[in-house]
Amino acid sequence: MLEIRSARKVFYAGQPDEKVALDNLDLTLQTGEFGVVIGSNGAGKSTMLNAVSGALPLDSGQIAINGDDVTDTPVHKRAKRIARVFQDPMLGTAASMTVAENMLLADLRSTDRTLARGLNAKRLADYKDRLAALGLGLENRLDTKVELLSGGQRQSLSLIMAVGGSPDLLLLDEHTAALDPRTADLVMQATVRAVDTFKLTTLMVTHNMAHAVDYGHRVIMLDAGRVKLEIGGDEKANVTVAKLVDHFAVKTDAMMLGAGA
């Protein structure tokens, strides 16, 4: 479960270019819930993920994971409970290491290091199984250096590595944005399988409205650092891309009017 309470983050506070990135933001995700976050550029989506991961300290407010207040927990300690996949396929994996070595690294991150026995046959068989589920042929490339993989293969590997330790929270930061449409869909399907299998509490940021419609349990629209719209349940099941885009148009018009444009 993720709870964000009255989260506030202001950049350049008190200066002429002050930016309120999070404006007393409240958001709760139940355990196993898959929330899809949308919103215009500058709405505060990345700031929210950075605050949840611990990369960015809040000015005020609280963040709790499964009931534990982690607001003051440093990023490296939070990383044991939070997995994150970024937009850039280069960020989640070590380029000069092989696929199998990367999987081992992820294992060692989430388990007791003293149990490490290197790349034994049992581990390799497990990695093959997990990679085969992606449908990208990565199970046959365990000895390939990651730098030789395509962006989609690399991003899929990042995802498998991220979810392997059954994190309390999975953060997906536009993780399919740099991929071609077919690969993006494959990575999304792998994402959904992982979320369902491990019952992962998941927060995904996307600009892809089709993905926001097709995936996840709840759409959360941010605007000016606050939740402006939430669509779940039956309404989510019936929402269309056009309806979501309408909400953007209304918000944008309102913002422009409000700004006296």
Ligand SMILES: Nc1ncnc2c1ncn2[C@@H]1O[C@H](COP(=O)(O)OP(=O)(O)OP(=O)(O)O)[C@@H](O)[C@H]1O
């Ligand atoms: N490190 C920073 N320094 C100064 N201002 C920042 C910083 N990070 C974000 N901001 C500002 O905070 C606001 C929210 O930005 P944020 O990146 O969270 O939005 P976003 O919804 O992720 O946008 P995008 O869809 O463009 O990625 C914006 O006005 C942005 O300019």
